[in-house]
Amino acid sequence: MALQIAIGVFAHSQALVADGIHSLADLISDFVVLFANRHSGAKPDADHNYGHSRYETVASLFLGALLIAVGVGMLWRAGTRLADLDNIPAVHLSALFVAVLVLFSKEGLFRYMLREAQRVRSAMLIANAWHARSDAASSLVVALGILGSLAGVRLLDPIAAAIVGFMVARMGWMFGWDALQDLSDRALDEAATADMRALLLSTPGVRDVHELRTRKMGDFALVDAHILVDPLISVSEGHYIAESARLRVLSDNRVLDALIHVDPENDAVAHPPVGLPSRERIVADVNAALATVGLKAAAVNIHYLSTGLDVEVVLPAQSLRDDGRESMGALQRVDLAALKRRLGARKLDLLREVDTPSAQSGSSTQTGAGADRYKSTVPHGTS
Known part of the structure; x- marks a missing residue:
């Protein structure tokens, strides 16, 4: 980098100076990448509940802006030199040796960085590796421009500098735009x-x-x-x-x-009707109706669907000594149709839990709400 700029000034090669400035921008960007990569793996905290992964994206945006600024500066400088062709100085041979040395160095750096980036699976490091490959390509352009200038076509050196500036600005735009898309919540492909x-x-x-x-x-x-x-x-x-x-x-x-x-349903096309009663009101109304005959629901299952309100009332299990005729007769005195209308229900089902002998004690157990139950046909049941 320093060698490129120093030899570029000494050998009167604007292209080599531009490539040196490009290398300086790369060094700055590498420090940014290193900082972001180190902090992006931090665990979520109170201020960053989803982690710090976007540090890399912000770093890529900064890198893109830096490259655009450097590229535009190179284009501007090359343009001013091309506007005064008569005063373009001759390029010294030393500039060609430095350009070739830098070219091979950057190509080797690209291959190493890409291998390591793929190993750690980091998109930002992969992007930085390909940036190194673009650096090698720009150094190739610089070497060709210097070679042409040494052959007598002096305008090739500032043209090479302009090409390098364009490549740098284009790469910066690609990095910056990609990072901006990710920061604006771009979806997966x-x-x-x-x-x-x-x-x-x-x-x-x-x-x-x-x-x-x-x-x-x-x-x-x-x-x-x-x-x-x-x-x-x-x-x-x-x-x-x-x-x-x-x-x-x-x-x-x-x-x-x-x-x-x-x-429970595709809410993109179907929604439950508005204004349906809450669970508290439904349970209270059900138990109020059953209390008139001395009963109370063991559980009430409610389904809010686009077709309406469906209610399942689960009655306590009958004793093994009770044939259930008394409670069945009591249920006939409950106005289930009126209860259904009061709830605004589309369907009202009555279910009865079943006593099952315990495997250890022989005592009865009650099935929990939502478990398989025996459905009893209840007179006056409405659905």
Whole structure:
């Protein structure tokens, strides 16, 4: 770098000076890359809940801006030299030797950096390696320009400097634009998004996937998705399916984190009616109706669906000594149709739990809410 600039000034080669300035910009950018790479792997904290992966993206944006500024400066300087062709000085032979030496050095650096970047799987380091390859290409242009100038075509040296400036500015634009897209939550490409969808759909219990969204976070991605499950399963089963789907997505090494939302129906096209009663009101009304005949619900299962409100009332298990005729007669005195209208329900089902002998004590046990139950046909039941 210092050798390029010093020899470039001594040998009157603007192209070599431009390449030296380019190398100086590279050195600054490498320090930025090193700083960002060291800090981007830090664990999430109170201020950065998703980690620090975007440090790399910000560093890439800074690197792009730096390269654009350097490239534009080179173009400006080459343009002023080309505007005064009569005063272009002759280039000394030493400039060619330095340009060739730098060319081979940069090509070797590119190969080493690319190998290490692929080993640690860092997009920023890979980009920096290819930047080193562009440096080698610019040094090749410089060497050819100097060679042409030594052959008597003096304008080739400032032309080579202008080409280097254009290459540097173009590379800066590519880095900066790519980083800007990632900072504005660019999604994964279509193939990667299709892979995420396939992972979700392969999860047992997932019927469909909608509102699948992704966004880049450094070298990784965040995934949000809604999964469709059976609308009549329990909350715990729905959560288990969602967590299983999330772990499948996280098994992809491109994913940093995933947020899975469970839907009983596709809420992109179907929504439950508004103004439906809350659980507290439904349970209170059900128990108030049953209390008139001395009964109380063991559990109330509520399903808010686009088709309306479905309510399942689970009655306590009957004693083995009771044939149930008394309670069945009591249920006939409950106006279930009026209860259904009061709740605004589309469907109202009555179910009865069944006593089962305990394997250890022989005592009766009660099945939990949401477990398999024996459905009894209840007079006046309405659906």
